[in-house]
Amino acid sequence: MIYVGGVPFSADSSSSSSQGNNTLVALMEHPILVSASSSFMAIPERKFSVSEEYGSERTRQSKCVYIFQREYATVDPALVDLVGTDEATTCVGLVLRNRKSGMTSVSHMDFPNVVDIGLTQMLSLVVDHDADTELDVHLIGSFNDALPQHADIGTRSESHSKLDRHSFRLCMKIVEILQRRREKFHIQTLHVLGHNTGWNSEGNAVPVFNGFLVETSTGSIIPASFDRTSRCPDEIVRRIRVMASFGDPSWKGRLLDTYNTHTDQFIIAPCSWTMSLSHSALALRDLSDSEILLNCSTSPxxxxxxxxxxxxxxxxxxxxxxxxxxxxxxxxxxIFARSADGGWMRQ
Known part of the structure; x- marks a missing residue:
């Protein structure tokens, strides 16, 4: 069940098939959430790096967990200071935080078909089974990829103009499942779709923010971007696991589990790929930059x-x-364990 401002939320629905649509539309227009999105927009984006040579603030003392597309991690604030993700365009970062314990689960959802089981995965370690659990919820990412160039972003329907676009379908599925479940989901931030849409120099609609960090001790959410030194550990192998998971039936409908909450370790389970994937890589490598964007991205x-x-x-x-x-x-x-400086060390 969704709550906004401490009050149960409901939206009129003429049919069950339009429930997620109507709920998302109403939430996007809710004054409390519109105000929260405006406040989030005003927060300066943090450039997260573990290397001083990039000119960003040094953050090696912070114990951080980074998640890639289709991954999730549930972290204990006693062990982890920050958890975050970035590189989201049509994807959505979802945060669930237990108000009592501070246990925080973050996912980087990319398609509607991972939402149902993925949410169950996230809830497994944040829900108190002996009492009603109050969960703070933040949705950040995606943009209005239905907008044509130079469209009027101020129009009332900018957040839900078309249902055939990646961002809207994903956001709709998330709120539909949240509303359907029995847990109490207090939505604090809904910075998605039209609220997270800006323009690039070519006049194309783009996301304002592609990522965020959660401060686990307080639950505060700040816009963030990461450089290559902080998208770790095992960056390339984890990116390949995302690719391989699409063809692996054992991962169908599920988020990728890489982080062990209790031991504060990354455990990257083996994944397999065929020789044909290497052959495809040979062909793709010869494409131009623009061809790579058109062939490999939902939002080139x-x-x-x-x-x-x-x-x-x-x-x-x-x-x-x-x-x-x-x-x-x-x-x-x-397997990667936490090093003395807060980073990761291969076991």
Missing amino acids: SAEGPDFVDNERRIWDYLIQHPDWRDTFPMKQPH
Whole structure:
């Protein structure tokens, strides 16, 4: 059940099939959530880095957990200071935080078909089974990818003009499942779709913010972006796991589980890929930057400046390691423990 401002939320629905649509539309127009989104928009974006050479503030003392697309992590505030994600265009970052314990689960959802089971995965360690659990909820990311160039973003329907676009369908599914479940979800931030839409120099609609950080001790949410040094551990292998999961039936409808809440470790389970993926990488590597964007992104005009480079690095790895067993000898996972400086160390 969704709550806004401490009050149960409901939206008129003429049919069950339109329930998620009407709920999302009404939430996007709710004065409390509109005000919260405006406040979030005014927060300066934090540039997160663990390397001083990039000119960002040094943050090695902070114990951070970073999640990629289709991953989730539930963190204990006694062990982790910050948890976050970025690189979201049509994806949505979802935060669930237990008001009593501070246990916080964050996911980077990319398609509607992972929402139902994915939400159950997230709730497994944040819900108090002996009492009604009060959960603060934040949805950040996605943008109005239904908008044509130079459209009027101020129109009343900018957040829900078309149902065939990635962002709207994903957001609609999330609020539909939240409303359907018995837990008490207090939505604090709904910075998605039209609220998170701006314009680039070519006049294309783009997300204002692509990521965020959660301060686990307080539950505060701030806009954030990460550089390559902070998207860790095991960056390239985890990116490949996302690709491989689409063809792996064991991951159907599920978020990727990489982080162990109790031990504060990353455990990257083995994933397999076929030689054909390496052959595809050889062909894709020869594409131009614009062709890579058109072929590999749901929002080619809205991707970050390092999107193409990240894709090429994935393909280079696959070309150099066509046999997945070279990456996971004896089918053993990659395990990373927290180092003394707050980073990660391979075990």
